[in-house]
Amino acid sequence: MHQTFLLVMYIFLKSTVFGCPSVCLCAYGTSINCMDRNLTTVPSGFPHTSTYLYLNNNQLTSLNGTEFQGLKSLHYLKLNKNQLAMLDENIFRDLTALQYLYLDNNQLTSINGTLFQGLTALNTLLLNDNKLAMIDENAFKDLTGLKNLSLTNNQLTSISGTVFQELKTLYNLYLHDNRITEVNIHAFQDLAAINNLNLASNGITVLDADVFQGLTTLETLELQANRMTMLDANIFRDLTALKTLRLDDNRITMLNATVFQGLVALTVLSLFNNPLTTLDADLFNGTNLETIYLHRINLTTLSANVFRGLVDLKHVYLQENELTYLDAKVFIGFSLRFLALYDNPLNCSSCDLLQLKLFLQNLTLIYGNANATCDGTNNLVVDFNFTDCIDMTTVAAKASTQQASTIKSSISIPRSSVITTEPISDAVTTVKTTNAFLATVTNTPDAPIIQTTIDAITTKKLTTDAIAPTPNSVETTISTTQDYQLTSTTTPVTQKADNSAVMAGTVPGVSVVVSVIASFVILKVCGFK
Structure with a gap:
């Protein structure tokens, strides 16, 4: 009788506390590895002491709500790279200690308002690479400790004014590669700790002047690959901590002279692939730019004062424009490390380019001569003999x-x-x-x-x-x-x-x-x- 009791207790403990599902690998009763097992259902019998559970890279299509009951110590749950199309609204109810939840690369189409209820300890939530077209207004309401949220590569078409309302600790928000055409003016107003906001590769045509109001902690803003044709002169006025701003691959034809005013921390600005043709001489005043991307914007002229005051400017990309003349004074006042000028129709028949040649000859660059060539030839400007120009x-x-x-x-x-x-x-x-x-x-x-x-x-x-x-x-x-x-x-x-x-x-x-x-x-x- 005594031996039978011990055997029963051993089986019970093995299957509950120290146990491990036969199809999985377990370590110390806390880390359960069930990934890459071609599973169609979640195994049962996870130890209650589990802290790490890997179920990624399987063939799971749905979860009925009981698979993770009792796992109150679980910190890390990976369900990514399955075929999940539906999740029971109570599936995560017991996971009060959960900090990292990976649901990316599945087939989810919507998120209801109670799915993440009670997950106040959650730090990172990945929902990217699904088919999400709708997110309930209350879906993230209980995620008061969330710092990282990825909704990349879904089918979202708009961002409401309340969906991120309670995410006061959110640090990184990724919304790129969706179908977003509309962003509510209040969408980001409560993101008091936001550092990185990515809205790239959507269909945004216009943004309200106050959409980024109050985001004084934001350091990186990515708006590239949208369909914007203009920007309000005051749209970035509150972004005093912004270091990187990407506006490339849009349809912007003109930038107001004050649009970057107040961006005192800005070090990287990307404007390439926009049909701008000209830049105001005061456009970059007040910034602290170190790197600027101005290639493929159809520039025909460039003011000699356009980079005035940018004493820390080191990298300038001006290739693939329509510049026939470039005043060497444009680059005076800072220590360039990289300059790209290739694929511009520089007119070497004009003596005006002699000064540019002399400047390039005396410039120490990573790639030497900026690859500036004379129009229609492979002749470098620095090698061109200005035979008709007598000093x-x-x-x-x-x-x-x-x-x-x-x-x-x-x-x-x-x-x-x-x-x-x-x-x-x-x-x-x-x-x-x-x-x-x-x-x-x-x-x-x-x-x-x-x-x-x-x-x-x-x-x-x-x-x-x-x-x-x-x-x-x-x-x-x-x-x-x-x-x-x-x-x-x-x-x-x-x-x-x-x-x-x-x-x-x-x-x-x-x-x-x-x-x-x-x-x-x-x-x-x-x-x-």
Whole structure:
């Protein structure tokens, strides 16, 4: 009798406390592994001390409500990757200690209002990769400790204003890859601890200006791959902790200059694949951007001040746009580590790109030269020889001085007619002044001579011989840079194949050239010989 009693007790304990279903593997009476067993029903006889239960990767289609009775110590339950289409509303009623529940990759179509009732300890709930089209307003009401909720890849079409109302501890909310077209203005208003909100890959066309109001803890907001054409200027105004914002793959045609105002923590911004064409020069003011994605947005121009103040900017993606010209000043003021410029129709026939070449040559990048190529070719901008662009800083100053001295010594001018020579450094001003004087003598016999001289200057073809021939003719050339300054030197100047390396010069001879021209004009008009 005594031995029979012990045997009965052993069988009872084995099947309840220390037991393990024959089709499962158990460890220490707390971890039960029944996954990948091709099960169509849940085995019975789980130890009441179980804390981990793995039933994933089976063929379960439904749960009747009694399978997990008495498992009050269970912390971790995996039911993912089955064929579950229906769950009894009482199935989880006894799991008051449950912290992690995996129901992803099943065939669920709806969640009723009492399914998760009493699961106040739940930390993570995965419902992604089902066929959910409806979630009851009260479905998550009791999940007051929930931190992670995934509803990704379902068939949801809208988000109501109350479904997330009680989730004050929620940290991550994943709603991407659904069919959402409408988001209630109050949908997220109670998410006081939210850090990551993902609404990507839906059908959202418009969002209310107050939909993110009060989300001061939000650090990552993903809105890419929707159908938005515009954003309210105030939509992000409360997101002072936001670090990453993704707006790529939408249909946005214009961004208000203040839309990112107040995003003082923003470090990553993605706008690629939007038909923007232009960006306001003040668009990024006040942010702390380190990485910005601006490729494939049909940019035709880029303001030299568009990145002004972004002292921490390190990664800039501008490839696959329609830029024919890019001012090197765009990238001044921060230390770039990565710059992408490929697949832009950069016009290397323009001397304006010479400065960009010089900038890229002196830039230390992860991938070197930004892969900037000349339009229609594989020629890198940094390797292109700007043969038609002569650096204006190479014109001979001393040659002009020598010419002026020779001319002055051969001309007798009454004391009252002497023209005072003042230093002039702006060649453009010189040309304009001379043209103004020309207007007063256009009817004189020498007007064609004067006009020829001025034309030579304005077309940058003037040589010192055009002013006054001298026995010691010196070959000089007026060359071009971005600032159009004129200088001179006594050394004969030979045009280089690529003058981009010549970066220094002076303008002391310009005043002398101006004086000589003015003297010549006045003497001719006044009849002095």
